[in-house]
Amino acid sequence: MGDKPSTRPRSGTGRTRRASKRDDEVALQGPTPDPEFVQLLSPDGERVDHPDYSVDFTDEEYRGLYRDLVIVRRLDLESTALQRQGHLAIWASLEGQEAAQIGSGRALRKQDMAFPTYREHGVLWCRGVDPTAPHGLFRGADHGDWDPSEHNFNLYTLVIGAQTLHAVGYAMGIGYDGKVGTDDGEAVIAYFGDGASSQGDVHEACVFAGVYHAPVVLFCQNNQYAISEPVERQTRTPIYQRAAGYGFPGVRVDGNDVLACYAVTRHALDAARHGQGPTLVEAYTYRMGPHTTTDDPTRYRNGSEVETWKQRDPIARVRTFLEKQKIADDAFFAAVDADADRITGRLREYVIDMPDPTPEMLFEHVYAEGSPLQDAERAWFRDYQASFAGEGH
Amino acid sequence: MAKQQIPLTGAQQLTIGKALNLGLRRALEDDPKVLLMGEDVGRLGGVFRITDGLQKDFGEDRVLDSPLAESGIVGTAIGLAMRGYRPVCEMQFDGFSYPAFDQVTNQLAKMHYRSRGRITLPVVIRIPYGGGIGSVEHHSESPETYYAHTAGLKVVTPATPRDAYFMVQQAVRCDDPVVFLEPKARYYEKGEVDLDAPVASAEPLFASRVFRAGTDCTVVGYGPTIRVLRESADAAAEDGRSLELVDLRSLSPLDLDPVYESVRRTGRLVVVHEAPTNLGPSAEIAARVTSECFYSLEAPVQRVGGFNTPYPASKLEEHFLPDLDRVLDAVDRTFAY
Numbered sequence: 001m002g003d004k005p006s007t008r009p010r011s012g013t014g015r016t017r018r019a020s021k022r023d024d025e026v027a028l029q030g031p032t033p034d035p036e037f038v039q040l041l042s043p044d045g046e047r048v049d050h051p052d053y054s055v056d057f058t059d060e061e062y063r064g065l066y067r068d069l070v071i072v073r074r075l076d077l078e079s080t081a082l083q084r085q086g087h088l089a090i091w092a093s094l095e096g097q098e099a100a101q102i103g104s105g106r107a108l109r110k111q112d113m114a115f116p117t118y119r120e121h122g123v124l125w126c127r128g129v130d131p132t133a134p135h136g137l138f139r140g141a142d143h144g145d146w147d148p149s150e151h152n153f154n155l156y157t158l159v160i161g162a163q164t165l166h167a168v169g170y171a172m173g174i175g176y177d178g179k180v181g182t183d184d185g186e187a188v189i190a191y192f193g194d195g196a197s198s199q200g201d202v203h204e205a206c207v208f209a210g211v212y213h214a215p216v217v218l219f220c221q222n223n224q225y226a227i228s229e230p231v232e233r234q235t236r237t238p239i240y241q242r243a244a245g246y247g248f249p250g251v252r253v254d255g256n257d258v259l260a261c262y263a264v265t266r267h268a269l270d271a272a273r274h275g276q277g278p279t280l281v282e283a284y285t286y287r288m289g290p291h292t293t294t295d296d297p298t299r300y301r302n303g304s305e306v307e308t309w310k311q312r313d314p315i316a317r318v319r320t321f322l323e324k325q326k327i328a329d330d331a332f333f334a335a336v337d338a339d340a341d342r343i344t345g346r347l348r349e350y351v352i353d354m355p356d357p358t359p360e361m362l363f364e365h366v367y368a369e370g371s372p373l374q375d376a377e378r379a380w381f382r383d384y385q386a387s388f389a390g391e392g393h
Numbered sequence: 394m395a396k397q398q399i400p401l402t403g404a405q406q407l408t409i410g411k412a413l414n415l416g417l418r419r420a421l422e423d424d425p426k427v428l429l430m431g432e433d434v435g436r437l438g439g440v441f442r443i444t445d446g447l448q449k450d451f452g453e454d455r456v457l458d459s460p461l462a463e464s465g466i467v468g469t470a471i472g473l474a475m476r477g478y479r480p481v482c483e484m485q486f487d488g489f490s491y492p493a494f495d496q497v498t499n500q501l502a503k504m505h506y507r508s509r510g511r512i513t514l515p516v517v518i519r520i521p522y523g524g525g526i527g528s529v530e531h532h533s534e535s536p537e538t539y540y541a542h543t544a545g546l547k548v549v550t551p552a553t554p555r556d557a558y559f560m561v562q563q564a565v566r567c568d569d570p571v572v573f574l575e576p577k578a579r580y581y582e583k584g585e586v587d588l589d590a591p592v593a594s595a596e597p598l599f600a601s602r603v604f605r606a607g608t609d610c611t612v613v614g615y616g617p618t619i620r621v622l623r624e625s626a627d628a629a630a631e632d633g634r635s636l637e638l639v640d641l642r643s644l645s646p647l648d649l650d651p652v653y654e655s656v657r658r659t660g661r662l663v664v665v666h667e668a669p670t671n672l673g674p675s676a677e678i679a680a681r682v683t684s685e686c687f688y689s690l691e692a693p694v695q696r697v698g699g700f701n702t703p704y705p706a707s708k709l710e711e712h713f714l715p716d717l718d719r720v721l722d723a724v725d726r727t728f729a730y
Contacts, residue, residue: 144508167470172473173476211460300557369569
């Protein structure tokens with residue numbers, strides 16, 4: 001594949017910089033990966049300085065990020081396997097986007113609220129939600145069985161972009177509650193993708209966020225594809241540059257660099273909680289797998305493109321960094337793998353043993369205050385089912 | 394109605410519009426979490442002046458002039474409700490509620506169910522609806538079927554100033570999302586409202602009401618058609634026919650027990666609404682009444698509604714909208730069996 005993207009310049013004076021053009025990019029059919037973005041850890045595991053963004057992690061924290069990345073990837077691979085084996089109806093893989101999710105997810109403070117799409121399994125992990133929680137949705141047993149307020153992590157949203165408005169409204173509420181302006185202030189992060197950037201709701205969310213100066217970070221994972229459509233079918237303008245039109249800052253970050261994603265998101269969240277309004281973050285990344293397990297990406301992208309992105313793997317660069325800097329040793333890596341084995345093993349057992357919902361659950365929680373129509377249907381259905389008792393059905 | 398200076402106490406003659414305005418004022422006073430949001434609802438007081446004076450008295454953080462984006466209004470209201478607020482959104486006209494359709498039917502309606510009861514969204518969507526004001530297209534729609542068809546939403550519509558005043562307050566207090574349909578052609582109709590009466594003294598929000606007793610035929614309507622029912626009953630009385638009139642008030646849930654009770658006595662039913670009849674509320678009511686009152690019916694249930702066309706240009710709306718003659722024609726048909 002020729003040289004790796006380590007040729008990216010390591011110093012710069014601006015907020016963003018331009019990487020050098022590489023020969024291997026000529027072969028790409030998809031988007032040209034020649035962006036200006038914030039990078040703090042190069043694909044070959046070298047720390048890069050940036051004038052506006054820096055991180056100063058302890059060795060323990062570096063190791064923790066690596067552990068997060070590995071575990072969420074392993075959970076994801078296990079989930080795909082569970083789908084292939086018939087235990088899940090569908091799975092939306094996050095493979096390739098681990099750094100964007102762990103970096104932004106770990107940048108959240110406890111009091112911050114997250115509004116995910118349906119692919120934020122890595123953020124879910126960071127928020128302390130049980131990693132088995134989304135699998136009921138993908139199995140068809142429920143619509144997401146976790147308490148959003150317990151973890152400040154809302155339910156997944158499948159209508160593309162709809163959650164960005166909820167996030168902005170929630171952030172407006174933080175403002176009305178007077179919970180901005182201090183270190184203890186609250187902020188919101190809204191996840192969406194490059195495809196969603198075309199949605200009216202995302203536009204309206206940006207309008208409301210700007211107009212009401214809401215404490216929200218609009219975090220776009222540009223993974224280059226909306227199912228089959230490359231980002232060129234969504235926009236001719238780099239997504240982060242759209243922020244200027246709404247009157248707040250936009251920044252593009254190397255979405256495969258967990259350190260940069262952390263630094264940029266933390267900066268944006270802290271600005272929001274201190275009353276400085278919204279930020280649009282574009283995490284420039286790549287969906288390594290299919291859109292979901294129902295998808296066949298070989299129909300719309302070529303292998304060399306995928307190979308190119310493999311060279312930018314978000315986990316490999318952290319491991320290289322840890323090894324080079326002697327922050328972690330073989331025993332640590334083995335322990336992480338063992339942890340991942342244990343956690344994915346638990347996931348596997350959980351999913352395979354997941355009970356089907358009871359028919360009565362069909363009628364539960366349609367309304368907070370109840371309603372006679374559903375009550376009548378429930379009663380009818382109960383009698384109907386009882387009428388089969390003893391018939392061997 | 395806006396400049397009508399009303400003492401905020403005692404029994405008053407109010408228009409429906411003013412009653413809504415005072416009901417919203419009470420809601421804002423009663424609960425600091427109540428917010429009003431919508432296009433032009435603040436400084437202007439809304440294009441129908443329903444929120445007149447409220448931003449002045451409660452401030453820009455309680456009465457929000459929203460960007461011109463209906464999906465944005467409802468979507469951010471959902472987020473505000475998650476945060477503990479009780480937003481009351483105004484859609485400026487019925488036809489403009491459709492840009493918010495996903496947020497209303499997919500997001501707002503389903504959140505309590507999806508979250509297995511962990512998230513409640515006490516959001517009210519106020520929509521001036523119905524025709525008869527000679528307006529340009531998209532300003533005279535009757536969208537109730539869309540919303541009443543969606544589980545998770547409750548849909549109510551007042552027809553009198555008294556109901557307007559109390560029902561809007563009850564809707565704000567409801568923990569479920571409520572689509573609150575306001576018969577815009579009746580905003581200026583007057584009636585008595587006791588402003589000293591507590592909300593708790595009002596009838597339940599989701600109850601229908603027999604508002605005129607009769608013996609020969611039951612006629613059911615709601616919102617803008619209630620006046621047509623009243624006029625029809627007056628005219629029928631001159632012909633010696635006694636109509637019993639029911640105001641549904643709530644379209645989701647439907648409270649049909651009073652209708653069943655009435656039909657068992659009269660044996661005849663006519664259902665009236667401005668919405669097109671095809672799969673409309675009258676279809677559901679006819680089906681249920683046929684099931685419940687099959688042996689009492691002397692004739693098939695008759696329906697009077699808007700035609701199954703797009704809402705016409707306003708010079709044609711008098712032909713589109715149910716009126717006294719069409720209601721009486723339907724009543725006649727129930728006597729032809």
